[in-house]
Amino acid sequence: MRVLAAMSGGVDSAVAAALAVEAGHDVVGVHMALSKNRDQFRTGSRGCCSIEDAGDARRAADVLGIPYYVWDLSDRFEETVVADFVAEYEAGRTPNPCVRCNEHIKFEALLDKATALGFDAVATGHYAQVVRRQVPDPAAPGGTRTVAELHRSPNDAKDQSYVLAVMGRDRLERSIFPLGGFASKDEVRAEAERRGLSVSAKPDSYDICFVADGDTQGFLRERLGSRPGEVVDTDGRVLGEHDGAYAYTVGQRKGLGIDRPADDGRPRYVLSVDTEANRVVIGAAELLSVDRIAGDQSVWLADDVLAAAAADPSRDGWFDAEVQVRAHGAPVAARVRAVAGDGGSRAGTEVELVDATLRGVAAGQSLVVYVGTRVIGQSTVVSAHRARLARAS
C-alpha cells in the first residue's frame, strides 16, 4: 500500500511510521504545519507544532529512509480547530480541540488530500485498534464485505479511541494505527531506541498545542475581550463577579473568584454557564450529578449494533453500552439509542446511565459510546440532567 505517515515529531508517530515501513508499505512522511505564527508554538516544544518538532520529524524520516514533506495546514487549523475552540467557549460550551483536530485536520484535510494524491491510507501514532471484519454484504447475496471497527488500545492509560471516534467509518477504513497493539508507552520508546530514532526520550505532549503557555482563560480573554458579569447561586443571589462567562466550564471548582464561603461551608462548583446572559451559576457538587445526557452531531461506527436494537420492537432502539465523556474518563454503564437530531435521522443520541451518575458533563463535550472495547459512536453533548425519578424497569 501507499501510506502517508503523519509525523508530528514525537516518538509515537515516528515509531508508527517505522512500523508501516517494516510492514512493507511505500511510506512517505508528512509533517503538518499548523501555525503561521511560529514563535507562538515555539516554546516548550510540546510535541507537534514547533519548528523543533518539524526538525525531529525530518530526522526520524531520514533514519527510516523515507521521503519527507511539510504540508501547510495552518489556515485550515485556524478556521476549524482554533475558531471552533473560541466559538464553543463563547457559546458557553466546553470543546475538545483534539477531537476537532482529528475531525477536520488529520482525518479530513490531511486524509482527503492524501487520498487525492494517490495514497491508500494514512498512518498515525494514535493508540487505538482498527479491526477489519468480514460481514455479509447485503448488496451481494452470499458475498461478504470488509468493515472496519474501531477498538480501544490495550494500553488503558494511553487509549485514544475517545478522540478518534469522530472520524466516521469511511475514513476509518483509510486509517492505520500501527501502535494499536502496544500495551505501554515504554514499549514504544524501546522500539524507537532500537531503531536509532532520537525522539525516543522526548516527553509526551499533554496541553493544547495552540495555547502555548497553557493559560486557556488568558487565550480566550485575548480573543474575546473582557466581559464582566455576575456569579450567582441557584437562587439568583449575586456572589461575585467574573471577567467573561465564556471562560468558565461546568464542573469547575477553582478560580471562581468568590471570597465568601458557602452557607454550609461546602465547596461550590460551576453548575451552568449562560454566555448570553453572561452569568455563571455555582452550587453544591451534588447538583452537578446527571444521569441523562442528550447529544447531537452523532457519528456512528457500528451500524450492526444500531440495526439490531432497532429491529427488536421491545427495545425501541435502546442498546446496552458504556459511555465516556472525557479523554481519560472512566466508562460508565448506560442505555443508549440513536434518535433523530438537528442534523437528521440518527444524528441525535440519548443516554440513560444505569445505576450511576456523572459529574460535570458540559455541553460541547464529546460523548463516546462503547460496547466492550468497540467504539459504537460519538456525539457532542447538548444537554444533561438528573432524572427526577428512578426509571421503573
Added chain:
Amino acid sequence: MSRSGPDAWPRFVDWSAVNPDRTVYLDHAATTPVSPRAVDALLAELRRGGNPSSLHGAGRAARRTVEESRESVAASLGARPSEVVFTAGGTEADNLAVKGLFWGRRTAHPERRRILVSAVEHHAVLDPAFWMAEHAGAEIVLLAVDGEGRLDVAALESELAAHADETALISVMWANNEIGTVQPLDAVVRAARPYGIPVHSDAVQAVAQLGVDFAASGLDAMTVSGHKLGAPMGVGALVATRGLPLTPVLHGGGQERSVRSGTVDAPAVRAFAVALAETVAAREATAVRLAGLRDDLVAGVRRLVPDAVLRGPEPSSDRLPANAHFTFPGCEGDSLLYLLDSAGVQVSTGSACQAGVPQPSHVLLAAGVPEDDARGALRFSLGATSVADDVARLLDVLPGVVDRARSAGLASAPARLGERNGERSAGPAHPAPSGAA
C-alpha cells in the same frame, strides 16, 4: 519510469522504478552541481593546508592561493582585485552590504536613515533591512514592481527627489531568483548617481547567465555566491569599490581589508575562482543553449497545461535565460512538488521555506499575483548540466501531475463545517462556508 506520455500516468506513482541517478534536476537556481575542476582545485588546496594569515612558508603559499583567486574572481567580474571581499556566501555578502553600508554612511550622515530596496529582493537583503529598521533606526522603503516583477524606476526617482538627503543606500537585485526578471539596473544607477547614494545589487542569480561587469555597471557593491555557479556552498564575495564606507559585520583578525574578519577559506576561495572563471568563459554559449531549452519548456507547459500562467517577463533579454516560472490554478505548490519529486523530477516552489513550509511568495504577491494563485507556483531552473531530455521528461509527467494536484486541491479546499450531519445545532460563531456549496 514510464516514457509513454501522460495517458500512461499510473494511479500511484511508482518511484521504485525511478533510478536515482536518472532523476531530472530542474532546480539549479537553488544550487547547481559543483564542477569537476572546482572539486579538483578544492581537494588540491585542502591537501596543501596553511593559514593565509600566517607569515611562514605554508602561510605564504595559502595567501598566494587566496590572492591569485582574488585576481581571478576580479577578472571574471570586471572588478579590481582590491574590490573583492571574500565571504562565506551570498547571504553574508548581502548582510555586509546592507548593514555595513547603513552603519558606514550613518557615521558621517546620521540623518540618512532610509534603506531603499525593491519589494522582490531575496530574503538575504530584505531581512537585514527589516532587522536594521527594528534595531538600528533604519526606515525601509519598499520599491514597487510591475506585474512582471520589474522595478518601477519612476517610483524610485520620485522617492529620491523627495528624500535623497535621508537615504543611506539602495539595493536592487540584478535578476530575480524566482521569476527571473532582469532589473533595470542602469536606470537605478543613473537615478542614484546625482545624489551620490551608493547602490548595491545582489547578482547571485545573474553571474552564470548574464554578462556581469562590475566596473561597467556603475554599482558600488555587488553580491556573488559560489554554489550557484559550480563552486561549493559556503563561499562568495561582496565586490565593493574601495572608497565605500563599509562598517564590518564580523570583527576579529582584520582579514579582507578589515571589513570581514575570519580566516579566509583558501580551498573554497580557489574552487570559487576556478568555477567562476569556467562559468564566465562558457557563459554566452551556455546562456544561448539554456534559453533554447527554457523556451521549449515554456512552450511545452503552455501546450500541455493551457491554463498555467507564466510569471515574470516573456522569454527575452528581460528574463534570465535559464528560468521559467508558472502558477498552476487550483493546485497547491506542495502537492505539485511532491508528485514531481516522486516521479523523479526535482523542482522548487520558488519561495522561501519556513521550516519546510512553502509560504506564498513575497515576489509573486509584490507583482500583484493573488495569494490563491501564488500557492500553486513552480519554478523550473536550468543549469550547465541540463539537457533536452530533462525538459522532455518533465513534460511527460507534468499533465498527470497537474490533474492529480488539482483534484487534491479540491479535496483539501476550504472547510466544509457542518456538512457531516448538517449544521451544528447551536453554532452562531462557526465559520460557515460563505455562499457557494
